[in-house]
Amino acid sequence: MICYKLCIFISLVVVGYSNPMGPRDGPRTNKEDETMAEVTGPLNEEKFCDFPDVAEYRVYNTKWNKLDLTYRIVNYTSKWSNANVDSGIAKAVQWWSDVTPLKFTRIFSGTADIMIGFVKGDHGDGNRFKENTLTLAHASKPNHIPYSFLHFNEERVSDFSEDWETFVTVAAHEFGHNLGLAHSHDNNAVMFDAIGESKACLNSDDIRGIQSLYGANPDKTLLPKC
Numbered sequence: 001m002i003c004y005k006l007c008i009f010i011s012l013v014v015v016g017y018s019n020p021m022g023p024r025d026g027p028r029t030n031k032e033d034e035t036m037a038e039v040t041g042p043l044n045e046e047k048f049c050d051f052p053d054v055a056e057y058r059v060y061n062t063k064w065n066k067l068d069l070t071y072r073i074v075n076y077t078s079k080w081s082n083a084n085v086d087s088g089i090a091k092a093v094q095w096w097s098d099v100t101p102l103k104f105t106r107i108f109s110g111t112a113d114i115m116i117g118f119v120k121g122d123h124g125d126g127n128r129f130k131e132n133t134l135t136l137a138h139a140s141k142p143n144h145i146p147y148s149f150l151h152f153n154e155e156r157v158s159d160f161s162e163d164w165e166t167f168v169t170v171a172a173h174e175f176g177h178n179l180g181l182a183h184s185h186d187n188n189a190v191m192f193d194a195i196g197e198s199k200a201c202l203n204s205d206d207i208r209g210i211q212s213l214y215g216a217n218p219d220k221t222l223l224p225k226c
């Protein structure tokens with residue numbers, strides 16, 4: 001089993017932000033989500049009965065106010081083929097568009113809604129990838145100024161370049177942040193904050209989460225396949 005930290009999350013709110021996620025030694029807590037300050041639960045806290053709240057997903061307090069989004073792959077890694085990156089990103093995007101009305105268009109120049117790249121160390125967004133960090137990637141929220149972004153840690157590419165599905169899983173996780181999802185407490189969700197194993201698709205918790213923000217895909221009803 002592999003277990004890598006998927007990301008840290010860029011917060012505009014927490015001034016002097018530092019990575020709140022230390023090594024996973026003890027039991028998992030909600031601490032990191034609470035540190036982000038903007039996470040809200042999926043359901044109103046007010047309870048109408050004692051039926052257990054089974055939702056594990058979490059959402060941020062911002063989402064896109066449009067359904068047609070663009071993305072751009074700004075650069076590639078030196079450690080893997082461009083074709084694998086292109087197809088992995090396309091697949092990750094499709095996981096989310098399959099179950100929502102969201103549509104993604106890749107553009108090749110100019111500023112996209114979501115700018116994707118491979119970076120290392122201090123790369124100008126105020127959240128450098130530390131040396132020897134386990135963090136594979138990080139992403140911004142929707143509507144980040146001047147644009148939302150998804151950054152893969154170039155120094156960790158070898159951790160997932162052996163396995164295309166792992167890359168897709170990491171990319172889909174980060175896109176989840178770009179779309180407004182925080183970390184889920186469901187350890188089978190793509191939006192869980194560490195990879196236990198690569199996924200073949202979103203799980204039901206991920207789907208409930210994204211559909212709470214954007215609704216279901218009106219063209220088809222897709223059920224979780226894994």
Ligand code: ZN
Nearest residue numbers: 006007008193
């Ligand atoms: Zn994450």
